[in-house]
Amino acid sequence: MLSTPNSSQSGTRAPTLDARAGNITTLNGLDNKKVLVVGSARGGKTCLVNRLVADEYATDASGVTTYQQTLGAELSVKFFIESENRLSLSIWCLGGHPRYHSTNSQFFTDDTAVVLVTVDLLNSKSLDEAKLLFQKAKNACPTALIYLVGTKSDVVDKVVFPIGELARAAQEAGAVAYKTTSSKAGTGIRDLFDELCAKLRDM
Numbered sequence: 366m367l368s369t370p371n372s373s374q375s376g377t378r379a380p381t382l383d384a385r386a387g388n389i390t391t392l393n394g395l396d397n398k399k400v401l402v403v404g405s406a407r408g409g410k411t412c413l414v415n416r417l418v419a420d421e422y423a424t425d426a427s428g429v430t431t432y433q434q435t436l437g438a439e440l441s442v443k444f445f446i447e448s449e450n451r452l453s454l455s456i457w458c459l460g461g462h463p464r465y466h467s468t469n470s471q472f473f474t475d476d477t478a479v480v481l482v483t484v485d486l487l488n489s490k491s492l493d494e495a496k497l498l499f500q501k502a503k504n505a506c507p508t509a510l511i512y513l514v515g516t517k518s519d520v521v522d523k524v525v526f527p528i529g530e531l532a533r534a535a536q537e538a539g540a541v542a543y544k545t546t547s548s549k550a551g552t553g554i555r556d557l558f559d560e561l562c563a564k565l566r567d568m
């Protein structure tokens with residue numbers, strides 16, 4: 366299921382429910398790190414991963430954005446091979462629907478290198494959900510780099526809380542940083558991954 370890397374940003378997607386696959390330590394000769402992407406349902410997690418891995422943002426034929434709920438979890442692999450940050454990431458995007466809360470717990474293992482806790486900037490409940498997930502990640506993945514990631518930043522006029530609140534939450538929770546991203550506009554995502562890859566390299 367995993368392809369040979371042939372560009373600095375190549376990626377593959379391989380749906381599976383095997384949480385332990387994140388334990389692979391090398392992939393095609395590259396260090397492999399496990400990344401979790403978590404957050405509320407419809408929060409923009411899958412779109413973020415799709416933008417990173419395939420530079421895609423799904424719309425139907427008339428240009429309307431489409432939504433397909435993640436059923437359980439989906440694994441994508443991303444290779445970074447041309448920059449000095451040579452590594453691969455196994456990125457687990459976890460379904461945000463409450464029905465997956467208990468099964469998601471098995472993915473929070475202590476070998477997790479990075480947790481991206483997403484906050485849907487258009488959903489007032491999303492920040493509280495993110496705070497709970499942040500604590501869960503902190504407890505179960507003590508050595509992981511944990512980021513708070515505000516999604517959908519392109520819809521500036523509908524953001525339901527000030528960005529300052531996201532910054533404060535990140536500081537209080539002890540996040541590495543908070544970031545804002547738009548999968549639709551394609552902003553913030555490469556910068557986020559470049560930064561976290563550099564941090565992983567230095568660890």
Ligand SMILES: Nc1nc2c(ncn2[C@@H]2O[C@H](COP(=O)(O)OP(=O)(O)OP(=O)(O)O)[C@@H](O)[C@H]2O)c(=O)[nH]1
Pocket residue numbers: 404405406407408409410411412413430431432433434435436459460461462516517518519520546547548549550
């Ligand atoms: N405006 C805007 N809308 C977005 C963006 N990212 C996602 N969306 C919208 O949010 C919907 C849900 O996005 P998904 O990425 O599927 O959400 P998810 O967090 O994976 O949802 P679950 O799989 O249910 O946990 C998409 O269908 C888009 O309509 C973005 O960057 N900007």
Ligand SMILES: [Mg+2]
Pocket residue numbers: 410411412433434435458459460461
């Ligand atoms: Mg999803």
